[in-house]
Structures are given as C-alpha cells and as structure tokens.
Amino acid sequence: MSSHNATASCQSTSPQRTPSRNPASSLRTLPGLGVSALSLPIALGVGDSTWTTLAPPPSIYDSRDAPWLCAGWPAPMIRPLITKFQFILGFSLVAAAFPYALRAQLVRESTAPPQQKTLPKQESQDAASAQTPPGKKRLSQEVQLTGEESWIDTTIDIQAGEHVLITATGKLRYADAKDDNGPDGLPRGFKDLLRVLPFNEAGRGTLIGRIGDKDTAQPFVIGARHDVLAPVSGRLSIGVNQTDNDTGDGNYAVRIEVYSPEGGAARAVAGQVSSLPGIDNNLFSKLPRRVGDKEGNSGDMVNFLILGSEAAMQRVFTTAGWVKVDADVKDTILHGIIGGLSKESYLTMPMSQLYLFGRPQDYGWAHAEPISVVRSRNHLRIWKAPFQVKGESLWVGAATHDIGFERDQRNDGITHKIDPDIDLERDYVEKTLTSTGLVTEITHFLPDNPMKEAKTATGGTFHSNGQVLILKLDESSADSNPK
Numbered sequence: 372m373s374s375h376n377a378t379a380s381c382q383s384t385s386p387q388r389t390p391s392r393n394p395a396s397s398l399r400t401l402p403g404l405g406v407s408a409l410s411l412p413i414a415l416g417v418g419d420s421t422w423t424t425l426a427p428p429p430s431i432y433d434s435r436d437a438p439w440l441c442a443g444w445p446a447p448m449i450r451p452l453i454t455k456f457q458f459i460l461g462f463s464l465v466a467a468a469f470p471y472a473l474r475a476q477l478v479r480e481s482t483a484p485p486q487q488k489t490l491p492k493q494e495s496q497d498a499a500s501a502q503t504p505p506g507k508k509r510l511s512q513e514v515q516l517t518g519e520e521s522w523i524d525t526t527i528d529i530q531a532g533e534h535v536l537i538t539a540t541g542k543l544r545y546a547d548a549k550d551d552n553g554p555d556g557l558p559r560g561f562k563d564l565l566r567v568l569p570f571n572e573a574g575r576g577t578l579i580g581r582i583g584d585k586d587t588a589q590p591f592v593i594g595a596r597h598d599v600l601a602p603v604s605g606r607l608s609i610g611v612n613q614t615d616n617d618t619g620d621g622n623y624a625v626r627i628e629v630y631s632p633e634g635g636a637a638r639a640v641a642g643q644v645s646s647l648p649g650i651d652n653n654l655f656s657k658l659p660r661r662v663g664d665k666e667g668n669s670g671d672m673v674n675f676l677i678l679g680s681e682a683a684m685q686r687v688f689t690t691a692g693w694v695k696v697d698a699d700v701k702d703t704i705l706h707g708i709i710g711g712l713s714k715e716s717y718l719t720m721p722m723s724q725l726y727l728f729g730r731p732q733d734y735g736w737a738h739a740e741p742i743s744v745v746r747s748r749n750h751l752r753i754w755k756a757p758f759q760v761k762g763e764s765l766w767v768g769a770a771t772h773d774i775g776f777e778r779d780q781r782n783d784g785i786t787h788k789i790d791p792d793i794d795l796e797r798d799y800v801e802k803t804l805t806s807t808g809l810v811t812e813i814t815h816f817l818p819d820n821p822m823k824e825a826k827t828a829t830g831g832t833f834h835s836n837g838q839v840l841i842l843k844l845d846e847s848s849a850d851s852n853p854k
Contacts, residue, residue, distance in 0.1 A: 407416070504534035504598050506630035513626050514609070516578070518543040518619030521569075522585070522610035523625060529582050529607050531640050531808060532632040533847055535599040539578050539626070543611070543619035554623055555594045556612060568612050577612040578623055587802045589692045602808025603640055640845075641805040644814050647678070649760040650841055655818040661825070662725040662752065662769050670827050671752075671769040672835060674797045678763045679844030683757070688736050688843055690807040695736035696722045698752070727767060728755045738803060749799055771833075772796040791833045797840050804842060812843040812853040 389577060494597025506546030514525055529535055533654040538552040548557060555576030570579050570590045578593040592597065593609065609625060661669045677684055689695075724731040732752035741848035790796065804810055 377422055379789070387685055390492050391693075453588050488739070491690050496819045502598075504536050504628075504630040506534060506633050507632045507635075508628055509533075510629040511627070513624065514598075515622055516609060516611065517622045518545075518576075518611060518613075520611065521613060521615060522581075522608050525607045525609060527607045527627060527629065529601045529605060529629065530632075531601055531604045533584075533601045534630040534632075535591050535601060535607065536597075536630065537578075537580065537599065537609070537625060537629040538624045539593065540595070541621060541623040543576050543621040543623070544577065545617070545619045548575075551621070552576040552619075553595060568614065569610065570612050573612050575613055575617070576619060578625065579612045580607065580609045580610065582607055583806050584802065585797070587806050589806070592700075603806055605806075620663050622808055640808045641810045642812055646816075647812060647814050647841055650676075650814065652814055652819050654760065655816075655839075657758065658756070658767060660818075660822050662727045664725055664739075669825070671771050672793060672822050672825065672833065673727075673767055673839065674793060674835065675751075675768045675770060675800055675840040675842070677753070677766040677768065677842050677844060678760060679766070679842075680764055680846060683844040684753075684764075684766055685734075687804050687807055687809040690809060691738070691803040693736040693738045696737050722750055722752070723792060725752055725769070727752075727769075729756070730758055738799075745756075749796060751796075751800065768800075770796045770800050772799070791831070792835075793833045794838075795834075801840055801842070809845045810842050811845050814841050815839065816841060 376758065448534075460707050460730075469614050485656075488716065500815075507647070510527065510529060512525065514523065518522055542551040542553055544551045545557075552574075554577065559574045566575065568575065570577070570592060573579065573592045573594075578595075579590045580597075580599070581588045581590045582601055583603055588605065590612075592612075593595075593599075607627070611619070611623075611758035613619070658673060659715050660673055662671050662673065663669050677687075679687075722735045722737065733755050734753045736751050736753070738749040749770070749772050751768050753768040756765040756767050771793055772795065801813065813839040822835065823837050824832070824834045826832050
C-alpha cells in the first residue's frame, strides 16, 4: 500500500476521528503492542495535548506508518518516536533481566579513600599542570606505547613512597570506534559490559600502569596525567586498557618523572619480622586448626591470620583486587548465568559455607582471571575471632586454590578440586595483600603439632609445611565506614 493509499484508508474508516487526549490509550490498541505499561515512556514524551491527523507527504511515510496515523499520532512524530521507543524497550528489558550484571561492571566497591570535592574540569586541569610532586626529581624518561601493545616494561624500578608523575599525549583509533581517543580513553558504553578489560572501571584505550609483579599487582589509571604515590617498591609497567585480542592504530608518547620521597628515605612497608606480640602457642591453643562443613566434617586448614580492624581488612582485600563473594544464593545464581559480562560476576560464583567458631564465614573473597575461573579460582573464607590479640581484632582465614573438579565423596556430586599444595595459596594471599602497601608487618608462625597433611570435607587431600601466615594491617587510612 502506498503512503497515499494508507492515508486514504485511514480517512475512509474514520473520516471525522479526533484522537484521545491521552496518547497512551491509543498506543494500547496498536497492532503488535499489547503491554499497556510500555505506553508510559511515549506518554511522557508527548505531553497532554490535542491534535488532528494530517496526511503526510507521500515521499516520507509508507504503509508501515498507517496504524500509527490511524491511531491519531501526528506524522512528524512517528518515526523519531518509533526509534526512541525501540531503544527504551530494549534497554529496559536488559536492565530488568540482568540488574546485577550492570551493577557488577559499572559499580564496584571503592578501593580508595574518599576523595576531596572535585574541581571544575578546566580548573582541575590547570591546577594539576602547575603542581609539581614533592621531593627531588631523580629520574626522567620518555617511552612510546603503540596501540598494538597491551603492556610494556619501562625498565624503571620504583621505591615505596616515591612520587611517579606520568603524562601522555597521542591518539589511538579502534576500527569499530566512531572517533579517535587520547590517553583518557573512550567513554564507557553499553558494549563495555561485554569486554573484560584490565581495569574495568576505565574506558577502552585508557593509559594504565602497575607497579610490581604482573600476576599480583593491581593496575591503576594514568590517563593524560597522573601523580602516583608508590605504595610498594617494584618495576613500573604501562599499558593500554584493552583486551589481548584488541588493538588500535596510533601511539602514546609517555613521559615519566620519578621524585624521591621527602627526606630521601624510602617508605618502609610490609616488613618481615621474626615475631608479633600475642602470636604464640597460647593463642593457637584457642584457635581451631581446621574449618568444617555443617555436618561437622573437617575441611580446609587455617593457614593465615590478620590483625586489624574490619575496615582495614576490607580495604586491603578490595585494594588488592579480591572480590567479595555474594552471601545471597539467588545473587550467586544470577551472577553465574550472566558471568560472561564481567570479571566480578565470574568471581562471585558459588562458594559453599564452611564453619569456624560455630558459624559460617563472615566474608568470602575470590581472586582470579576470568574465563578460567569456572575451574580455577583463588578463594578464601575469613572469620572474626571471638577474642582480640593485644587489643586488636583477629581475623582467621583458610585459603585454597581451585584447580578443577572432582567427585564429592560425601554425596557423589561434583565439587571443586583444590590444589593439594595449599602453601602456594597462602603465599599468594601474602603477595597480593602486601602489594597494596597496606600491610605493615609480616611473620610466619609454626605452632605446636603443626598440620602437614589431611583430607578436606569433600574427600580431597592437601599438604603443608604447617606454617601460618600472620599479617598486621596499616590502620592509618582505613575507611571508617566500610561497605
């Protein structure tokens, strides 16, 4: 049917029709739209007014518009409203179906202390460009980073407490992007929910950095300019916030300036000590050596202790990139369904409840690379002890590394198989947490009658040298209102 015939048909069936003042009531009668609630976005956009139907120019509208014209919609509004309606409907359905996926990617627990009030953009940039880090400049170097390189080693060793001022210029262009982007990266969009970036909170193409071991150090955003106070000593690497199989054309010119700490002495963090006050066999006589399941079957070995407040404990784990596992089973199931959307949703896959001090874990934390996490994940459970050590809160933990699946000997079901060398996971906890600069003292304690070999609650075996890791946390910057 031509547009002219469509108009004629509309006029012939209701030659004197005046549309309702409520466009939503007309929308509910349109072909193919049977959900009355969907009329709300349209009604809000149209307003409360009365109009008459006008015949559209034949070259603009066709037979697909006939139902809308007959329903009393003015011709100039038809196509734009259809486009907006389709977008709103699609986005609403995704948001309703996967609310936790959107939150997992776009809202993450804070890993930094509250920031001061943000200045207007131009004022902030001017202030930043004029400010020089404290201390004496000990090194200045320029490097080139192309869009084909995810990470490069700058060959610069940074000392804890040094300021590292990094500035960058240049452009990258991704084949599927509409525009070039600079070191601040592309604005995050809906498609970013489908990407797993090294730093998920920043946009694709953003200049990022890290200090320390590539397997444990957490990346940070650099952008066009960033003054980093090194929390720990280590090698500085810089990279582009993109997936391994994603490349952009172009390059960034990066200038790196390193300023020695005021006074010239490097900051002392994570010092190894031979002992800590209150950590002795008397303490371990009050601590269960193993956790258990609800039926009382003995499970994982207690292999680390943390001294510090709850706020400091949460801060060190989130800063180190560990993700808090869902306590709600329904949340866990939903995250498992939509696990392809974010690293965080992968990590929050099921972690069974185990018991210590007569109750399930107070916190569950997971740390892993996505994709392989279904079968391989670093995870731990932690309980607050019902007593303190020298006036400090004591957190008792059991950490294991999932490396695959095995038969659960209790019920013939399938469960995760842990790496039998659980000392490797204990050491992994130490490396990740000390990389934050929020650990002040470290020691290892070998209690009387150490546990060196046993079976888990599911029937698997593990072995250890029997030592327990003890970490004392820095309380100076702990958030007073942890989430």
